[in-house]
Amino acid sequence: MSRSAARTPLLILLAAFGVVALLISFQQTPEDRPQQSAAPLVRTVTAAPTEVRFTVRANGSVTPRTESALIPQVSGEVIEMSDQLVAGGFFDEGELLARIDDADYRVDREAARAQVARAQSEFGRADKELARQRRLADRSVASEARIDDAENAHRIAEASLREAQARLERAERDLSRTEIRAPYRGRVRNEQVDLGQFVNRGTAIATLYAIDYAEVRLPVPDRELAYLDLDQMRAAIAGEADSIGARVVLSARFAGSEHQWEGVLDRTEAELDPKSRMIPLVVRVPEPYRLEPPRSAPLAIGLFVDAEIEGRIVEEAYVVPRDALRADRRVYVIDEGDRIEFRNVQVLRTERDRVVIGAGLAPGERVCTSPLDAAIDGMLVRVSAAPEAAVAETLEAGEPSDLAGRNAGEAGVIP
Template identity: 35%
Template sequence: MGRLIAIIAPIAILVVVGGFGVGTVIAMKPVPEKSDEPRPGLNVFAEQVRTGDLTVTVDAQGEVRPKREIVVAPQIAGRVTYVSPDFIDGGFIKRGQVLVRVEPADYELTVVRAKSVVASAEQGLAREVAEAELAQQDLDNLGLTDVSPLARREPQLAEARAALEAAKAQLAEAELSLARTAVVAPFDGRVRERSVDIGQFVSPGQSLGNIFATDVVEVALPLKDADLGLLGLPIAFAASDKAPGPKVVFSAVVGGKPRTWTGEVVRTGAAINSQTRQINVFAELKDPYGAGADDGAPMAPGLFVTASIEGEVVKDVLIAPRAALRGQNSLYLGDTKEGKLSIRPVEVVYTNQDGAYFRGGAEPGELAIVSPIQAAFDGMSITVLERMPDGTVKTHGEAKKKPADTEAVADASTKDGTEGGAQ
């Protein structure tokens, strides 16, 4: 028994002493301080929401075409005796200029014959007038009043007058055919192509070439119904002095350089395309080879251009970067006081590469977030960074210590300093 106690007693003493030591160590372990600072949020860049006026623009593309283009063709037959040196591919022509002349000899002879017929008809009419006067004198001498028109030679006189009118008509026709031996330009323009030369026999209606007017060119721009609504254009639109069409800026690369020309919308198409469900809007540029040219570069027919059509001006809308708009109508904003993400619905008016234009959901001066955020949710912790005009970056919503923590730190520093001084 005494031996068993001798074995157990040391073990019990060791357990008691060890337990007391562990308890003492645990009791003396310092309590970790709890930090009241918020966890730092995701760093995101943002730009301020501002107000302004919106000028809606709609972009479209189309091919430049002359407003007037015709096929040059003679109205008579004959052999070509003259072709204007300006009547060549790319040549400039003037209104009234003779382009092609057909041999006139046959038509000159026809005019001579027609004049002879007119002279004979005039002689016949004079003879009938004289005979009608003699017949009337004879009737008066005989005292006859109730006689037939034939006795007064009225039908013969009417026939002579009709013969003279027919002869004059034949002369006018012959002179008209003679005048048509010269094919003249009906407007100022340019020659697209020529298909005739001297010595060639031509027939009425045969193509001699193509010319187009250079006073106006037009571009057909296909637009959707929604685009027409943005521009404020009805389907049956026609420009007038009281209701001018929207301004259009055409652009293309000509000669390796970007060029621009300014025109206007003059009308809309008569019907909607059944296949594309679009309607053509026609824009014109005046004097494309003169005052309308860009530093001498004309907006020539056949050129493919991009057109930017200016629509109505919307006053006082909110403007944010395009990247701040998420989905169709959600805007990401940064709450700089709380350091939180705020997702708000907005009424989108228009968007383009320059920004998103909307109403409601935000106030001017708030920060719209442009950085991409994955798995975003309302109230998400963020740190908003704003790039200032001078290039520096301003951090909003940085974590700040509470006043109590600041005082505690100050007290501790004072105590340490005092103790250090005592030592």
């Protein structure tokens, strides 16, 4: 073997050692980084007791409190009509709406007066004859048969007089009924009569409704009654002093603008709808056609409106975001050591964006609002430093109640 071939392995070994030394000289020392916690980061809201007034939302149509057909009680030709006896016309109580030709009824009244005069004369004659026969009987001159005839004639004359007086009263009443007057202050829905038309007794000539106040029928689920002050409503229905129904704010879009009207909760109807399980609440709105602040439009009959009914007040309750409520009516309370504590609470109401809690929390406790899929009691968490005021402002700016949202979510229960 030649000398150059023997040196080749040695040179390769020396080159390898050189490469290793070069790599070691360029090696970088790893940085020391603090160990990060595996605890999940959560957001919280601080529990603070506050006064809460429940609100029940519903919607319905405006209806008149009284609607009736205008029906003449006598027959005849219409010889006079009020300018207000047209669809949409307004009228006052007792106002003359139409007049029927009364010539025949005046004749009937005069005939009845003559009959009364004749009956009065006959009655006077029979009364005198009865008195004369009784005087003769006292002197034992008149027979019993004459006295019986006189008494019978007296009774017949008396009955004839009463009959004649009744006929006169009916004739006068029929004559007065030729003037068709408004039974109350109201408005004409429609009319089916014209000047010169012959109308029959008992046939409707118009449809009227009262405008002293309107009613709105609001179907609500029976569970919503738990949020209303039923004692206040009973006192108002019973007419107790200083008692009125709950305040109701009605709103609708009318003539291209949003309008509001105020009313009071008057009563509930007698029974629930067996199919929908809804119970109708009746709201009364006084003077629906009167324009006065804050009204900017009349509350027209037939208008579809949204309603907010003021419910009962809970003096001390906790309002937290909807996300804070977990299954089985439980919330996650974060203790001072940043550990989760499972807490069962009394849920007064569950709404779309918030939950009203009656008991189970203490002032100042932190309630977790972040979703945690695998939370366990006592688990360590990290609390976000985000300001909690943003959560409170969101709750205050949110709607106090939303019927559609409540129907989609869990229904709250008041024990």
